[in-house]
Amino acid sequence: MSAPAQADCLFCRIAAGALPAHKLFEDEHVLAFLDLHPIRPGHALVIPKAHHVWFEDLPEPLATRVTTCAQQIARAMKRLYGVERVSMFYTGIHVPHAHAHVVPMHHIHDVTSVAYLDAGPESFTPPPQPAPEALRASADALRTEMGAETGASGGR
């Protein structure tokens, strides 16, 4: 059930070879290439070739292919750049075609949140821990919502 390529989608056009990219890896289902605005040198994107806007809508085998490709890139980044960790994340920003960022982490805040910056960019401040009741309420709400989805037995 792969979505048809969208003529006006930047990443569909890259996947189809209609636009150039600094490709790292390609097979039938996924493509990895360099981000043109890297957080760090080597910052890569891994996309499914099929057009899906949100990562949560990727069929499981395709989501797995993206992750496996990102793992391969991460191992190469560790060897090449000597970094201890590589991050992988989806943000859904900029291009409405699901893409996983893979970034070699030279600094703890290469990928960060204002919630971690309370003590300044050289430290790492965990956000305050909510009260147990608040955590319980969040977990209950999420579990209920997840149960609603599995209970609906995938009728998308």
Ligand SMILES: [Zn+2]
């Ligand atoms: Zn697309």
